[in-house]
């Protein structure tokens with residue numbers, strides 16, 4: 001999976017210090033995105049398949065075992081059932097689609113990598129993403145947080161989902177956040193880094209914008225909303241602030257940073273809303289897995305149900321479905 005790399009840049013507070021966010025405008029835009037059907041009905045199957053390719057298929061549970069992690073990996077390699085593939089008349093390329101990655105705890109990285117490798121070429125192409133740095137709270141000393149990254153990379157993770165230091169962020173110590181994330185980026189080596197902001201714990205949209213900018217300056221390849229463990233996870237209001245920070249960072253540096261909403265995204269309809277938000281705010285390029293991922297444990301099952309519905313309905317074959 002070719003994910004863009006962000007080399008980062010020096011810490012520069014002028015990029016975010018005076019940021020003002022018009023709360024009612026952002027709320028109105030989020031409500032509009034959620035209520036508008038911007039994907040025509042006959043194109044929805046194609047959009048659902050696009051969404052599948054953007055899923056970081058996730059299990060982050062205390063009772064994860066090699067059995068359920070291996071099952072998850074098999075699903076990531078063949079996310080759409082054979083009956084649906086046949087009924088939708090999918091061509092070979094369409095039928096070979098996979099999820100964007102699997103996402104697991106560091107202890108399960110080795111198991112996941114081996115299970116994917118056993119799925120042949122298709123499985124070998126799927127990255128293992130590991131949460132790290134004391135996920136979900138990050139309330140451990142920096143040294144073990146960094147070591148956790150290195151260990152996950154050694155075990156085969158090629159993407160690392162780090163959590164930022166909310167204690168620093170809430171105290172306005174943005175340089176402290178930047179310095180830690182720079183060290184995390186270095187610990188990742190060649191692995192791509194997704195920075196989880198835990199937006200539900202940052203207190204304000206201004207803080208969310210600042211955290212987004214600081215993480216991108218520190219070299220985050222993706223910024224991610226939530227761990228999925230906070231009381232409030234991915235919301236469209238938060239997403240708008242984050243994707244606009246991505247746009248600002250691109251304008252400033254020419255570097256494209258990806259976006260990953262995560263936590264509570266469970267329905268095929270949600271997936272369409274997120275994809276249309278990305279297309280509208282950042283353009284078509286940001287609707288593909290190298291720049292867009294959805295962190296989700298249950299979304300795929302609903303998309304499959306929806307695809308089954310399309311397959312048994314009277315929609316045209318997939319290859320005749322433009323994505324509009």
Ligand SMILES: O=C[C@H](O)COP(=O)(O)O
Nearest residue numbers: 228262263264295296297
């Ligand atoms: O990053 C992924 C999230 O932890 C998944 O959250 P979810 O179980 O609500 O889909």
